Amino acid sequence: DTGVSQDPRHKITKRGQNVTFRCDPISEHNRLYWYRQTLGQGPEFLTYFQNEAQLEKSRLLSDRFSAERPKGSFSTLEIQRTEQGDSAMYLCASSPGLAVQETQYFGPGTRLLVL
Amino acid sequence: GDSVTQMEGPVTLSEEAFLTINCTYTATGYPSLFWYVQYPGEGLQLLLKATKADDKGSNKGFEATYRKETTSFHLEKGSVQVSDSAVYFCALSNTRSDYKLSFGAGTTVTVRA
Numbered sequence: 001d002t003g004v005s006q007d008p009r010h011k012i013t014k015r016g017q018n019v020t021f022r023c024d025p026i027s028e029h030n031r032l033y034w035y036r037q038t039l040g041q042g043p044e045f046l047t048y049f050q051n052e053a054q055l056e057k058s059r060l061l062s063d064r065f066s067a068e069r070p071k072g073s074f075s076t077l078e079i080q081r082t083e084q085g086d087s088a089m090y091l092c093a094s095s096p097g098l099a100v101q102e103t104q105y106f107g108p109g110t111r112l113l114v115l
Numbered sequence: 116g117d118s119v120t121q122m123e124g125p126v127t128l129s130e131e132a133f134l135t136i137n138c139t140y141t142a143t144g145y146p147s148l149f150w151y152v153q154y155p156g157e158g159l160q161l162l163l164k165a166t167k168a169d170d171k172g173s174n175k176g177f178e179a180t181y182r183k184e185t186t187s188f189h190l191e192k193g194s195v196q197v198s199d200s201a202v203y204f205c206a207l208s209n210t211r212s213d214y215k216l217s218f219g220a221g222t223t224v225t226v227r228a
Contacts, residue, residue, distance in 0.1 A: 033215060042119075042204050042218030043159070056215070091159065095214070103149075104208075104216060106159040 002026075004107035006092050012113045013082055020078045021110045023092030030097030032075050033104060034067055036060065037089040049075060050097055082114045117142040121205045121219035128195055128226050136190040136222045138179075138205035146207040148172075148181050148188040149216070153202045162190075162203070195226045 005024045013019050025032050030051050035043035046065070047057045051072040061067075064082075069075040079086055089111050093104040122137040140146065150162040150172070163172030168183035179190045188205060205219040 031214070035216075040220070042206070042220050043216070045215040045217070048215060093159075093216075102214070103161050103164065104214075105161070106151075108158040 004092055004094050004105055006090075006107040006110050008110055009108060010111050010113075012115065014115050015084060016081055018078065018080045019082055019112065020076055021090055021092075021112075023075045023077070023094075023107060025074070025092070025094030026105055028096070029094035029105075030072070031095045031104075032069055033093040033095075034075070034077055035091040035093065037091055037109070038087075043091050046077075079112075082112075084114045087112055087114045117146065117207055117209050117217045119205050119207055119217055119219040121203075122222055123220070125223040125225060128224065130197060130226055130228050131194045132226075134190070134192045134195045134199070134224065136203055136205075136224070138188045138190065138219060140186050140188065140205075140207050142186075142207055142209050142217075144209055144211045146209045148179070149206045149208070150177070150179055150188070150190050151204045151206060151218075153204065153221075155201070159204070195224075197226050197228050200224060200226045 033048040034046040037043040049069040064080045089109045092107045147166045149164045151159045152162045163174040165172040165181035171180045206216045208214045
């Protein structure tokens with residue numbers, strides 16, 4: 001079991017550029033979550049998938065954000081026309097999706113800095 | 116909506132001291148409660164959890180009891196070590212909100228030798 005992986009670990013971009021992050025969940029985990037964590041705060045929920053279906057999106061997820069999980073395995077999170085306020089740690093988590101009250105396992109995160 | 120409030124930090128302790136981090140929550144229904152820990156330079160790791168009232172979660176010498184009457188899930192450790200220095204997050208998930216986690220702001224704990 002290799003755990004949840006995320007790529008890249010760090011990304012520096014200029015305002016207005018597009019960025020894409022990838023998350024590979026634990027094998028056979030059906031649920032995949034994206035969170036955003038700003039400095040000094042706890043993670044905030046962005047969106048989640050059950051297999052390839054995106055079932056909920058937070059109001060934090062503006063139109064510039066889009067997430068996909070095309071084959072129910074890895075997921076991508078794209079931010080278009082980045083703004084300085086998008087600077088944060090983007091966390092991915094996965095869970096089996098088979099039972100209630102189950103644990104979410106987090107990846108190491110992608111730290112985004114928008115200049 | 117669901118929310119978690121935890122004790123503000125930072126907290127600085129000497130080795131072998133007793134640690135308590137307070138956590139209270141607001142939620143409808145029957146949430147599960149979690150403590151996650153983030154060690155320097157690492158990702159979030161589950162420390163312990165409790166899924167129903169009066170359950171006690173425990174791991175690595177840490178304990179927390181799910182108290183529905185006081186809507187609390189305080190984290191305790193009787194004798195901390197330098198290696199316990201980390202940021203601790205209290206969180207809840209709720210069947211009414213599709214299990215997404217709602218986190219507190221985190222408490223930074225530093226243990227000095």
